[in-house]
Amino acid sequence: MEANRHAPTKLLVLGAGRQQLALLDAARKRGLVVVAVDRDPSAPGFRLADRRALISFEDEPALHRLAEAERIDGVISPANDWSVGIAARVAHRLALPHPLDPKTAALAGSWLKQRERFAEAGVPHDAWLGDGPEVTVQAFSLGGELHALSGPSGAAALAARAAAALGIREGPTSTRIRITARGPQVIELAARVGSPEEVEVVRVATGVDLNALALKGALGEPIEPVELPARPLAA
Template identity: 30%
Template sequence: MARLLVLGGSRQAAAGLERLKALGLELVVCDMDPDAPGFAYAAHRVLASVYHAEECIPAVRAFHAHTPIDGVMCLACDVPHVVARIADELGLPGIPVESADLTVNKLAMKDRFQSLGVAIPPYRAIADVKELAGTLAEWGAVVVKPTDSRGSKGVSLMRAGGDVNWAFSNAQENSPSGKVMAEKYLSGPQVSTESIVVGGEAVTPAMSDRSYEFLDRFAPFIVENGGDMPSELDDAVKHDIAALVSKGATALGISQGIIKGDIVVHAGKPYIIELAARLSGGYFCTHQIPLSTGVDLVAGAARTALGETLQPADWNAKFERHVSTRWLIPESGRITGFSRPEAVLSSPGVLAFEHWAEIGARVGGAMNAAASVAMVQATGNTREEAVRNAETALDAFALTVEGD
């Protein structure tokens, strides 16, 4: 039985860990929370913060000394650089450390893409507020972000007249290095992709049209409230997206593994916003992709991490099913009530539902990807029906919030 180390045992990782255990793997789960839900599927626990390499790697090294592991991956956490270092130190399959480091430094990633002709929005490092103000005046609308944060923390969309002092501070305060960058805002549909790279070839079975229907309401923050599969983009554009992701993976030096992409299609042409060398969070890899396509990229990531030789053709979508994900993002205040999950699960078309709302808990409004308190996925005969079923299900949750 292969022994697989998985970094991350959070709520969002639990379903993936359950699937990996069902495949017969002996799971070693690393998480700093002794009550992490993912530990329910673990044969072994390593208590350490996966976001702090100086804590995680020595703990893994000590475990490996008495119980050797055969592979390492992460699930629902953005730590490919830690995974790569563990793999490198223990002689396990994995992507190069340099490649992993590029995927967690947005500025370095963009520099690499630009040098190799990979299509990306115009961007630049921002040293101070004056430089940000000049960039905004030049480009008209910019996305301001930390160079090295995650989960959309510190990210904002600035248009003419926006508060650049606040935007710069917000990004800088959420950057571990204190560094800020700006990208020209390109209008157009955005797509989440998930690919598996096999022998240098990226296969992309999953493209989800991201929902930003509340972009004005949440401004200046950029917070999506869900996504829809299959993508409604033209086949030619989807082909171009898949080719672009593959080119991006090659530029990063990744020949085996998982690539998660954030793509914008502007004037009919795709551009990479970011690529990540890991599985997605947000129940995308664990729920929406297999429900919509029949492809289990969690299993693919595990098999790659264990050094198995995969075949590209095995990872194409097996079918197309309309699946819509919607996140419940409440206004600021304190949660005063909600219905039992059974009321949601019995709603038409619902495939999956989870919530993490607690009575009395304070919710702070939509600032980043952590703003939601529930997730539903629903299907239908058409996209419109799937979206309607997802929205109806969230209404059935009947969350109430008392304002501050």
């Protein structure tokens, strides 16, 4: 799908609820033409969109038709794990850039498939109701190297292993990890930015704007290593 080079860059955002507000705001401030979808007509994010569609962000055929009709330049699912896979598949079918290929996105969007893959790859993973405190590692991968932006070093190293096991080489991840007597254990990995609160903590602590990076990734724009911490974690 070839975009009109003279037209404004158009982004399809899956979801317009409270969890998507920060990314929608970042897209608007960048001057992108935002097409937001949500099945809730009162979704608060609609006020930040240029175009609004009352479509469930899990209705893949309808989203594909909308993306094609709108001639969008990128698709992003900033807050819902299931629609991460939908965004990747829609982008793939329309030959749009995307940080995840459909196979990787499908793995990342399924808790069961994640655990199967972690077991195959020897990545320590823990049940939901295990003992020990929980931490979340917010990170961004670039060229197969995970740049951890929050969390202790042991947890960050495990987050890098988890991302590598799922085949994630580009884009944001939010990995929940439990610190146990056996060492850190992955609970789950989300192939998207974390909550608005987590993204803001990262911005204040590191100066890295995960929403801005996620927008670049969804549009296939180059991201320079200088935009991320100097010491990435390779699998």
